[in-house]
Amino acid sequence: MYAHAPPVPPPKPPGNQDVSRMNTPASGQLPRPPPPLPEAMAGGSDATGSLATAQGNIAQFQATADPGDQWLPKFLEDKSKQDLADILSDPTLLSALTHSPQTIHPSLRASHDALQAALAENMERAAQLLDLEARLTHQRSAAQAQLLSTHALERQWRAKQAEMDHALAPFAPASLYQRLARGVTEQEGVCYALEESFLEGEGDGALATEREAGDWVRRYREAKKLYYLRQERKERWDEGRVGGWR
Known part of the structure; x- marks a missing residue:
């Protein structure tokens, strides 16, 4: 009969942690929930549904009870201490067990x-923003074209106005x-010329006939009448009594 030697005890895990706690968060130190999502954009039924799903996941996460310090995945309950020690010494395997759907x-x-729901919500918001960006770019181009057309019309109007x-x-x-002042001066000169012609006569000393004198008087009266009329208009203008001009 040979006595079997006892198995070699497994090495202690780093930090002297209990094997049963390798995948269990410390009590009172649960992962912090993500911040609440902003309200969905108006008119987006898909975004509203995603927001409701995300909020439901957050509420479920907050309502999840802590199973305690002695929690251990069922997958590891029947493992030997040596297997548990090997798992603890392999960071890759330990991370896989931590995030595996069967042992998480x-x-x-x-x-x-909750994180997946938030990421999906962000992707939907990003798609909506890209759509809004395309619409805004189109409207900006249309507004710029209208502005250029307006500037062209303004230049045409200035040319027409000139x-x-x-x-x-x-x-x-x-x-x-x-023109009125020049007309007054010109008519005054006409009257002066008629007066000079009457005083000088024909130049040969002959007397003017009655017909010639009557014709001169008629022309002089008409010229003087026009002169006084223009002078009266100019005086009224100078006094500001011409309606519609001042």
């Missing part, structure tokens, strides 16, 4: 679900006043 902690699974001002310049108040 309920609170961590709820956190993953042509109109040039065509109406002779009928402007300043031009009409200058």
Whole structure:
């Protein structure tokens, strides 16, 4: 009969942690829940549904009870100490067991679900923003085209206005006043010339006939009448009594 030697005890895990706690978050230190999602955009039924799902996952995560310090995945309950020690010494295998659907902690699974819902919501929001960006770019291009067209119409209007001002310049108040003043001066010169011609006569000393004198008087009266009329208009203009010009 040979006595079997006892098995070699497994090495202690790092930090002297209990094997049963390798996948169990410390009590009171559950993963922090993600921040609440913003309200869904108006008119987006898909975004509203995703938001409701995300909020439901967050509520489920917050309502998940802590199973305690002695929790251990069922997959590891029948493993030997040597197997558990090997798992603890392999970070890759330990991480795989931590996040595996069969061995994951309920609170961590709820956190993953909430995170996936938040990521899906962000992707939907990003798609909506891209659509809005395309619409905004189109509207901006249309507005820019209309602005350029408006500037072109403004330049055309300025050119037409300059042509109109040039065509109406002779009928402007300043031009009409200058014409009136020039007419008064010219008519005064006409009256003075008629007076000089009457005083000088024919130049040969002969007396004018009655017909010639009557013709001169008629022309002089008409010239003087026109002179007084223009002078009266100019005086009224100078006094500001011409309606519509000042």
